[in-house]
Amino acid sequence: MPAFTAAELAERLQGRVVGDPAVRLTGFAPADNAGPGDLTWAENPKHLARAETSAAAAILVAADLTSSKTLIRVPNARIAFARVLPWFYPEPVFAPGIHPTAVVAAGARVDATAHVGPLCVVAERAQIGARVVLMAGDYVGEDSSLDEDTRLFPGVTLYAGTRVGKRVRLHAGVVVGSDGFGYVLDGGAHRKIPQVGHVVIEDDVELGANVTVDRGTLGATVIGRGTKVDNLVQIGHNVVVGQHCILVAQAGVAGSSRLGNYVTIAGQAGVVGHLTIGDRAVIAGQSGVIQNVPAGQVWFGSPARPATQMKRQMVLTERLPELIRRVAELEKELAALKAGSSVPTA
Secondary structure, three states: OOOEEHHHHHHHHOOEEEOOOOOEEOEEOOHHHOOOOEEEEEOOHHHHHHHHOOOOOEEEEEOOOOOOOEEEEEOOHHHHHHHHHHHHOOOOOOOOEEOOOOEEOOOOEEOOOOEEOOOOEEOOOOEEOOOOEEOOOOEEOOOOEEOOOOEEOOOOEEOOOOEEOOOOEEOOOOEEEEOOOOEEEEOOEEEEOOOOOEEEEOOOOEEOOOOEEEOOOOOEEEEOOOOEEOOOOEEOOOOEEOOOOEEOOOOEEOOOOEEOOOOEEOOOOEEOOOOEEOOOOEEOOOOEEOOOEOOOOEEEEOOEEEHHHHHHHHHHHHOHHHHHHHHHHHHHHHHHHHHHOOOOOO
16 A cells, blocks of 8 residues: 655645644545554544544644644545555556457457456447557447446446547446437337437446446437536436436436536436426435426425425425414304304304
8 A cells, every 4th residue: 555644645635734744644544443654634623633543643634723743734535545545545557458358349449558457348449548448248339339447347238339438437336328318108008218328428427336327219328528427327218417416316307307507416306308407506315306407506306496485485485384283273163153052153
């Protein structure tokens, strides 16, 4: 495992050491189990209290925190944490070459620096770019392309015509380009609408395990640059996901919907087809979206509504038992008044 001094890390992070700049750091660990030589991190006083009682040799902290331990002060501890981890735990390096058990079609093009692992299949006219890694059991369909530094984890399937950009990560079980869910009722039976489009995955996208992205019926399903998709997400045919979106586990986006840039779809939320979700909108977990969402708004509920509206409804819902009780009391009082009145009632 690599080792660094506190001073070396501070220089890389554009931070500042408070304490011993020569302290040697050989690992990164959470405060609860950090040992001698470990770096840990704290972004608030509660985290710092745990880090101070640990055996960690140094703490990565936000600029306004203080401690008796050696500190590496940075403007944002969480961002620094994300940057430091790969330095201590670099990803495995895969040697260039094609494994003897891989099947590569004669008309495919595989860059000399790419790695094609055991039992992979690269179909006709597929193009595998520089430093691409295909781990075990990956399938790259006809006329597909993978640009440089993209990595497919084991068991990924790319149907024909899939286009994948640079530095993309597709985790185990991802299926890209399977048929969209398109049928028309014809004579009492569901007739399949052929799905003849494709999928475009732009640069710096990451798809978690078992994500499925359907090909377009006509044209493309598009996952925009920098978007990150958690495990078990379904993206339907002809969906366009903008740049730098976040889609959390078990979410689903139905066909032909369009997500703007920096949209967040939280866990188990669903978006019906042919909708538009504006830039920087947030859909809370387990929400069901059945209408367009304007840019910048937070919506939740099923059916989803603007957060301000839903919060008012939740407050009123919590008061329902009290209101029902009060109505019942008023009805009793009204009945008593009617019973004691000499005025005939209608």
